[in-house]
Amino acid sequence: MTHKHDETKITADGHGTAKDENESGWKNHWDLLMALAILIVLLVLEYGFKIEFPKIPSLAINLVAYLLAGHKVLNLALRKSKRGDIFNEFVLMSVATIGAFVIGEYEEGVAVMVFYQIGEWFQDAAVNNAKRSIKALLDVRPDEVTVLRNGIQLIANPSVIELDETIVVKPGEKVALDGELISENASFNTAALTGESKPDAKYKSQTILAGMINLNTVAEIKVKALFKDSKLSKILEMVQDATARKSQTQLFISRFAKIYTPIVFFLAVAVCFIPYFFVEDYNFQTWFYRALVFLVISCPCALVVSIPLGYFGGIGLASRNGILFKGGNFLDVMTKVNVVVMDKTGTLTKGVFKVQEIVSVNMDEKELVKLTAALEKNSTHPIAKAVTEYAGETVNGINADAVEEIAGHGLKGKVDGKDLLAGNAKLLKKYNISYPTEIEGIVDTIVVVAINNQYAGFITIADEIKDDAVQAVKDMHSLNIRTVMLSGDKQSVVDEVARKIGIDKAYGDLLPEDKVEKVQKLKDEGLHIAFVGDGVNDAPVVALADAGIAMGGLGSDATIETADVVIQNDQPQKIVSAIKIGKITRSIVWQNIIIAMTVKAFVLILGAGGVATLWEAVIADVGVALLAILNAVRIQRMKV
Numbered sequence: 001m002t003h004k005h006d007e008t009k010i011t012a013d014g015h016g017t018a019k020d021e022n023e024s025g026w027k028n029h030w031d032l033l034m035a036l037a038i039l040i041v042l043l044v045l046e047y048g049f050k051i052e053f054p055k056i057p058s059l060a061i062n063l064v065a066y067l068l069a070g071h072k073v074l075n076l077a078l079r080k081s082k083r084g085d086i087f088n089e090f091v092l093m094s095v096a097t098i099g100a101f102v103i104g105e106y107e108e109g110v111a112v113m114v115f116y117q118i119g120e121w122f123q124d125a126a127v128n129n130a131k132r133s134i135k136a137l138l139d140v141r142p143d144e145v146t147v148l149r150n151g152i153q154l155i156a157n158p159s160v161i162e163l164d165e166t167i168v169v170k171p172g173e174k175v176a177l178d179g180e181l182i183s184e185n186a187s188f189n190t191a192a193l194t195g196e197s198k199p200d201a202k203y204k205s206q207t208i209l210a211g212m213i214n215l216n217t218v219a220e221i222k223v224k225a226l227f228k229d230s231k232l233s234k235i236l237e238m239v240q241d242a243t244a245r246k247s248q249t250q251l252f253i254s255r256f257a258k259i260y261t262p263i264v265f266f267l268a269v270a271v272c273f274i275p276y277f278f279v280e281d282y283n284f285q286t287w288f289y290r291a292l293v294f295l296v297i298s299c300p301c302a303l304v305v306s307i308p309l310g311y312f313g314g315i316g317l318a319s320r321n322g323i324l325f326k327g328g329n330f331l332d333v334m335t336k337v338n339v340v341v342m343d344k345t346g347t348l349t350k351g352v353f354k355v356q357e358i359v360s361v362n363m364d365e366k367e368l369v370k371l372t373a374a375l376e377k378n379s380t381h382p383i384a385k386a387v388t389e390y391a392g393e394t395v396n397g398i399n400a401d402a403v404e405e406i407a408g409h410g411l412k413g414k415v416d417g418k419d420l421l422a423g424n425a426k427l428l429k430k431y432n433i434s435y436p437t438e439i440e441g442i443v444d445t446i447v448v449v450a451i452n453n454q455y456a457g458f459i460t461i462a463d464e465i466k467d468d469a470v471q472a473v474k475d476m477h478s479l480n481i482r483t484v485m486l487s488g489d490k491q492s493v494v495d496e497v498a499r500k501i502g503i504d505k506a507y508g509d510l511l512p513e514d515k516v517e518k519v520q521k522l523k524d525e526g527l528h529i530a531f532v533g534d535g536v537n538d539a540p541v542v543a544l545a546d547a548g549i550a551m552g553g554l555g556s557d558a559t560i561e562t563a564d565v566v567i568q569n570d571q572p573q574k575i576v577s578a579i580k581i582g583k584i585t586r587s588i589v590w591q592n593i594i595i596a597m598t599v600k601a602f603v604l605i606l607g608a609g610g611v612a613t614l615w616e617a618v619i620a621d622v623g624v625a626l627l628a629i630l631n632a633v634r635i636q637r638m639k640v
Contacts, residue, residue, distance in 0.1 A: 032117050035069035038062075039110050046107075055104075062106035070097060070113040087262040089299050096295040100614060103285050103292075108614040112296055119622035122629060145176040148220070158227040165223050169214045178209050178225035186219040188212040190569070257300040264298035264604075271608050286610070293607035296617040297600055306592045306628030313635030314585030321640060322568040323578050330564040333547045334582030336528040340476055340575060341519055341541075343533035344487035344497055345382060347551055348572060349463040351534070353386035356444055360457035366394065368457050372422050372449050374398040374415045379405060386461050387422075387447060406430070408488050408511030410447070421450040424490060426509065428455065445493055465500055472572035473502045479579060484522070486515045486541075515541045532567075532575055549575060577640045588635055592628040599624045 042061065045051045053061070067074075070093075077090040085091075093116050100109030145158045148166040158176040161167065166182060169175050175188070187199045190212050199215055202208060208221050210230040272291035276282045311328030318325050325331055345351050360368040373391030376384035378400055388395065400420070403413035409430060410423010421427055425448055428435050435448060435455040444460040473483050485506040487494045494508030507518060519541050522529050531538075531545035539562045542548030550563035551570045567574040603620045606612035612620075 029121055031068045031071070032114065032121065035065040035110065035114050036118070038065040038068075039107065039114055042107060058106060059101075062110050063101075065110045066097065066101070066106075066113055069110065069117050070094070073113065073117070087258070087265055089261070092261065092265065092295055092299055096292045096614075099288065099292045099295075103289060105289070105614065112614055112618045115618045115622045116296075116299070119625045122626055142174045142176045146170070161223055161227065163223055163226065167221050167223060169219045169221060171214055171216055171218065173214055175208055175210050175212045175214065175221065177221075177223045177227060178207070178230045179221040179223045181206050181208050182220040182222050183217070186217055187215040189215055260300055261298075264294065268292075268294040268298070289614070290607055290610055293612055293614055293617045294604060296614060297603045297607055297612070297621055299621055306596070306625065306632050307589055309629060310585055310589040310592060310632040310635060313588070313632050314581055316636045317584070317638060317640070318578065318581045320636070321574065321577050321581070322571075323574055323581065324566040324568065325578075325581075326564050326566075328585075330547060331582045331585045333528075333564070334530070334579050335586045337481065337530040337547055337579060339482045339484060339522055339527045339529050341484045341486060341522065341529055341531045341545065342503075342572070342575075343515075343531075343538050344485055344489060344494060345463060346534040346570070347532050348469045348485065348501060348503075349465050349497065351382045351463065353382050353445070353461045353463050355386055355390040355459055356462050357460040358457070359459075361455060363451075363456060365457075368449060369459065370394050370398065371415050371418065371420060371451065372447065372459065375400045375403065375411050375413045375420050375422050376447075378403040378413070379411055382463075383445060383447060383461055384411070387459060408514075419452050422447055424448060424488075424509075440490070441492065445489055465497060466570075466572055468571050468573040469501050472576055475573070475576040476579075477502070479576070481579070482527075484518075486510055486518055488512075512538075512540060516544055519544050530575070530579075532572075534570070549578065580640045584638060584640070585635060588631055592631055595631075596624050596628055 038061065042053075042058075042065075046053070073090050074094055077088075077094040080086070080088055081091060093113065097109045097113045100106070100112065143157065144155050145161060146153050146168040147156045147161055148154075148168055153168055161177055167175075167177060167179065181202050181204055183204065185201065185203045186208075187201050188208065190200045190209075200212075207224075208219075268291040271294050272284075272287050275287050276284075308328070311331060314331045315325050315328065318331075342348055355369075358365045358369060369387070369391050373388045373395040376387045377395060378384075398415065400413040400415045403411060405411055406423070406427065409427040410421065412419075412421050412427075414420065421431060421433070424446070425435065425440055428448055428450055431450070431453065433450045433453055433455055435450075439446060439448065439458055442458075442460060444462045447459045447461065449456045449458060476483055483502075483504045485494060485498050485501075485503045487506070487508050488510050489508055491508035494506045497503075498506035507514075510518070515538070519529055519531060523544075523546075528547075529545045530547040530549055531541050532549040532551065533539075533542055534551035538550075542550060542562045547565060548563040549565045549567060551567055565578055567578070599620055603612050603617060607617055
């Protein structure tokens with residue numbers, strides 16, 4: 001097919017890239033830089049050139065520097081105090097620095113505020129950068145798309161493209177919308193969605209997702225989802241929501257800070273006044289200074305900022321590996337998992353079924369396939385698709401009426417005036433239809449068919465085990481995690497798959513409610529469960545488990561919406577990666593907590609004993625914050 005190459009531009013109102021509101025460049029911090037410059041000049045003149053300024057000019061110059069550096073902190077402290085919130089880091093810093101001015105330690109007061117603000121600057125920059133990097137990692141939706149209208153290629157904004165329109169993606173371009181490949185074949189880089197950069201060959205009628213990059217030939221795609229409904233748009237929403245969901249550790253630290261800050265405030269007051277009753281040569285200014293040191297070093301900002309930054313890092317690392325955590329809290333949950341329960345079809349097996357054998361009774365095999373396919377085309381189950389694909393065009397024009405899906409059993413309906421049942425052996429038992437008992441010994445998956453309440457034959461269908469399933473189970477065992485498989489397939493098939501993969505325990509012939517019951521029993525034993533599934537009937541179990549994991553490539557929207565973690569490339573190995581990322585994140589977060597608390601406790605003791613000065617207190621505070629930030633940031637560069 002040839003098309004004109006004239007390209008006309010179609011735009012949508014209001015679409016564009018918004019400038020980041022949280023810029024952390026120097027232009028937004030000129031006041032802090034001015035204060036730092038004044039402080040440096042004063043210190044060089046006083047300590048380098050031994051120039052002593054009179055008290056009033058020194059106070060005036062330092063006050064200008066102090067207000068330049070601290071006006072935002074002072075303003076926040078005032079606003080929070082008016083609301084009755086006096087025990088926070090802003091009030092704490094304001095009291096400490098104003099106190100330094102009261103006792104004549106001007107440069108130290110300015111230094112505390114300047115270095116505190118520099119620490120905050122670095123912290124804000126690190127947090128904003130973490131959020132931007134997570135968004136940039138996933139927001140690979142192009143702003144333009146080539147749409148084919150009346151044989152003419154037009155350049156349009158993806159948001160104005162309608163369903164069933166045809167878009168053209170050239171080699172090297174990103175796909176903007178979810179759709180179905182019209183071209184015979186094409187190769188795509190799926191790294192944005194799956195974390196895997198190796199080429200993925202797609203063929204006519206296969207699903208193509210927004211964010212994939214066309215590698216080798218011009219591809220035509222029929223749009224099957226609007227821009228706002230694409231899988232990539234949903235992924236972005238999930239990640240945006242994820243950064244807002246706090247982990248248990250974050251919530252603990254927030255609660256801890258609310259208790260910790262007033263305690264250290266009153267301890268500082270105690271350091272100032274209690275020695276009056278025990279020290280013979282008590283000097284108020286000396287002990288007041290020690291109390292100020294105590295206040296500065298006790299500021300909890302290093303903990304409050306570095307911990308969420310650690311979780312942002314964990315979410316970013318997971319996203320880079322094709323795993324989406326819907327919140328930092330689920331990173332914590334994955335560290336506790338000791339049993340992974342998995343569905344079989346589409347999770348451990350490819351879910352790509354092929355018809356192997358057809359056995360009919362008193363009718364032609366082609367007729368059996370045609371009637372069965374007419375009924376099965378009303379289902380989205382992989383087994384139903386296998387039968388429909390095998391029937392091909394023979395099923396065209398033949399429709400089923402009064403179709404009813406019986407969960408965990410199969411389908412019931414009317415085809416060409418005949419009552420038809422197609423499903424597993426349980427379906428025929430349900431309707432008291434006798435069948436040869438030897439079919440229950442067949443290892444492959446089978447579709448048993450009954451016509452007008454009489455057994456009519458069966459179709460055997462085989463599935464393939466995923467390439468990395470065996471290694472994934474081995475890796476789980478190496479982490480002391482038990483593995484369980486639940487399936488609606490017959491027990492003989494389930495046992496065979498479990499044996500090949502190395503699953504600890506496998507249960508077959510399960511209805512959706514049976515899966516829920518099995519998972520509930522495991523939970524009742526006090527075990528921490530992760531359930532991995534992909535089908536609509538897995539959604540209730542995904543919701544019940546401590547950590548619900550959905551296979552996002554082939555998975556149903558219901559399961560993906562319910563899940564806490566989404567694996568984009570459907571690889572079981574990513575379950576292990578998700579657990580490892582959770583453990584890496586927890587390790588880094590607790591390293592930060594221990595480092596911060598240890599250094600603070602040490603300097604607090606030195607400050608109370610008169611050994612540490614305000615200079616040392618602020619350097620220790622900012623130093624710990626920067627160390628924690630650098631430690632948290634390195635998560636995103638780790639490999640799993």
